[in-house]
Amino acid sequence: MTKVVIIGGGPGGYEAALVAAQLGGDVTLIERDGLGGAAVLSDCVPSKTLIATAEVMVRIEAARQLGLHIGAREVTDVVRVDLAEVNDRVLALAKAQSDDIAQRLRLEGVRLVNGSGRLESAHRVIAATEEGEVAFDADIILLATGTTPRELPDAPCDGERILNWKQVYNLTELPERLIVVGSGVTGAEFASAYDGLGCDVVLVSSRRQVLPGEDQDAAAVLQRAFSERGMHIMSECRAVAARREGDGVVVTLEDGQEVTGSHVLMAVGAIPNSAGLGLEEVGVGLTPSGHISVDKVSRTSIRNIYAAGDVTGVFALASVAAMQGRVAMWHSLGDAVTPLDLRKVSSNVFTTPEVATVGITQQDVDTSDVRVASVLLSLAPNARSKMQGFTDGFVKLFCLPTTGIIIGGVVVAPRASELIHAVSVAVSQRVTVDDFSHAFTVYPSMSGSLAEAARRLHNRHGSLLTN
Numbered sequence: 267m268t269k270v271v272i273i274g275g276g277p278g279g280y281e282a283a284l285v286a287a288q289l290g291g292d293v294t295l296i297e298r299d300g301l302g303g304a305a306v307l308s309d310c311v312p313s314k315t316l317i318a319t320a321e322v323m324v325r326i327e328a329a330r331q332l333g334l335h336i337g338a339r340e341v342t343d344v345v346r347v348d349l350a351e352v353n354d355r356v357l358a359l360a361k362a363q364s365d366d367i368a369q370r371l372r373l374e375g376v377r378l379v380n381g382s383g384r385l386e387s388a389h390r391v392i393a394a395t396e397e398g399e400v401a402f403d404a405d406i407i408l409l410a411t412g413t414t415p416r417e418l419p420d421a422p423c424d425g426e427r428i429l430n431w432k433q434v435y436n437l438t439e440l441p442e443r444l445i446v447v448g449s450g451v452t453g454a455e456f457a458s459a460y461d462g463l464g465c466d467v468v469l470v471s472s473r474r475q476v477l478p479g480e481d482q483d484a485a486a487v488l489q490r491a492f493s494e495r496g497m498h499i500m501s502e503c504r505a506v507a508a509r510r511e512g513d514g515v516v517v518t519l520e521d522g523q524e525v526t527g528s529h530v531l532m533a534v535g536a537i538p539n540s541a542g543l544g545l546e547e548v549g550v551g552l553t554p555s556g557h558i559s560v561d562k563v564s565r566t567s568i569r570n571i572y573a574a575g576d577v578t579g580v581f582a583l584a585s586v587a588a589m590q591g592r593v594a595m596w597h598s599l600g601d602a603v604t605p606l607d608l609r610k611v612s613s614n615v616f617t618t619p620e621v622a623t624v625g626i627t628q629q630d631v632d633t634s635d636v637r638v639a640s641v642l643l644s645l646a647p648n649a650r651s652k653m654q655g656f657t658d659g660f661v662k663l664f665c666l667p668t669t670g671i672i673i674g675g676v677v678v679a680p681r682a683s684e685l686i687h688a689v690s691v692a693v694s695q696r697v698t699v700d701d702f703s704h705a706f707t708v709y710p711s712m713s714g715s716l717a718e719a720a721r722r723l724h725n726r727h728g729s730l731l732t733n
């Protein structure tokens with residue numbers, strides 16, 4: 267039996283373990299914290315659970331537009347957020363998810379080792395466990411060790427008032443005034459969630475507009491939505507330090523301004539967990555940022571050592587980590603394998619409204635020579651949007667002008683994460699705009715706007731239509 271040793275039990279590691287077990291490998295998975303990794307225990311799952319609660323608050327608040335009066339001016343006057351209870355639920359759900367994953371892995375015959383792993387050689391892994399060090403021989407090794415929140419040297423997190431995104435679940439009371447530093451996906455999602463829960467939120471954004479890495483038309487909608495909800499966005503500001511003062515915090519910006527709040531959440535990116543793994547000693551190549559270099563089948567510079575997930579810096583998504591892990595095992599264990607294709611990845615920013623994207627981006631289109639036809643269709647005229655009191659979003663489709671094949675899309679809407687799937691199938695199956703628009707959509711529905719966008723691309727003049 268081929269001996270497979272995996273370090274890291276997040277989506278990159280545990281999905282790989284399932285494939286390796288299915289293909290008959292003798293699989294050992296070493297994880298120091300808990301199965302499911304940071305994705306399940308502290309990052310993706312907890313944040314989306316918190317956001318689910320915040321969404322309900324936002325919907326209650328929006329009810330008055332629909333003729334439902336909640337008997338008070340502010341939603342927070344009638345709905346009391348018990349943050350201790352909310353966070354208990356968040357953590358219990360994450361733990362249950364982690365336990366389910368552990369149980370499934372055990373059922374599939376994966377050997378689970380609770381400890382910290384490192385390479386001794388290209389064919390031997392050491393796990394430091396509570397009982398001491400244990401060595402495992404390996405034919406194939408997968409490194410899927412994820413990342414750690416980046417800290418600013420002068421803003422060390424204390425877990426009480428100066429927080430990273432893993433520490434917010436310790437809070438038992440809603441922050442009175444939360445400063446969120448960083449307006450990438452993590453910062454934007456937490457700013458949106460705490461604003462929805464009723465906190466006064468200040469967002470320190472290093473760029474002109476929030477979500478610098480996302481579709482800029484979508485980011486503009488979100489920036490407007492945040493401002494209209496009363497969030498204070500400090501654009502083109504960088505934090506350099508944060509300190510406790512009395513019952514609050516003071517964040518110092520690069521230009522010397524000071525921002526005061528009750529708490530600060532640092533969302534300034536993450537650094538790869540690649541130190542201390544024995545990589546340099548064994549000769550595993552790293553990028554200048556310290557991520558592990560991999561090719562499209564997840565191979566590192568050492569023949570039998572693979573890497574998957576955030577530690578590779580390829581695309582920090584749970585879905586991509588899982589696919590990289592599976593691809594690594596299909597490749598190393600001799601199964602049919604399709605190299606990772608980032609042009610088909612779909613992702614979602616879980617803000618209010620949500621921003622979902624798949625395939626080619628507007629930035630790719632604007633910076634490449636490839637001719638692309640696109641249409642951006644506002645959701646304002648969509649009957650379902652009007653009924654639901656939502657008019658600020660849009661759908662956007664990209665296609666090749668010669669063939670009409672759909673190569674990407676963006677949806678800004680409530681539940682955009684669900685709406686994008688049709689476009690994702692179109693991108694992965696190379697569906698044309700004509701075929702896409704000929705499929706029936708429900709009336710009234712927001713997906714009707716996706717079909718309408720495809721219809722507008724029938725002649726594909728390569729223009730950017732708005733409405």
Ligand SMILES: Cc1cc2nc3c(=O)[nH]c(=O)nc-3n(C[C@H](O)[C@H](O)[C@H](O)COP(=O)(O)OP(=O)(O)OC[C@H]3O[C@@H](n4cnc5c(N)ncnc54)[C@H](O)[C@@H]3O)c2cc1C
Binds near residue numbers: 278279300309410411
């Ligand atoms: C706040 C937040 C929200 C997110 N939301 C989403 C989302 O909605 N959707 C989405 O697709 N992605 C989301 N992501 C990204 C997603 O969480 C990551 O892409 C995903 O966790 C990557 O999985 P991974 O397996 O590479 O690493 P991780 O999930 O980080 O798991 C790595 C594991 O390796 C363990 N480990 C590290 N070193 C060692 C060692 N030496 N020995 C043993 N174990 C070790 C760690 O303890 C950890 O458990 C979010 C990220 C953040 C920060």
Ligand SMILES: NC(=O)c1ccc[n+]([C@@H]2O[C@H](COP(=O)([O-])OP(=O)(O)OC[C@H]3O[C@@H](n4cnc5c(N)ncnc54)[C@H](O)[C@@H]3O)[C@@H](O)[C@H]2O)c1
Binds near residue numbers: 470478503505582583
């Ligand atoms: N819904 C999701 O799928 C989801 C959610 C969260 C994170 N993620 C993944 O995690 C990745 C990382 O996202 P992220 O937001 O954690 O990190 P990021 O690196 O993308 O964003 C960090 C932001 O903080 C800003 N920043 C850095 N230093 C600053 C300072 N001193 N003051 C003010 N701003 C500062 C940066 O300019 C950047 O815009 C994303 O690319 C995404 O793939 C996904």
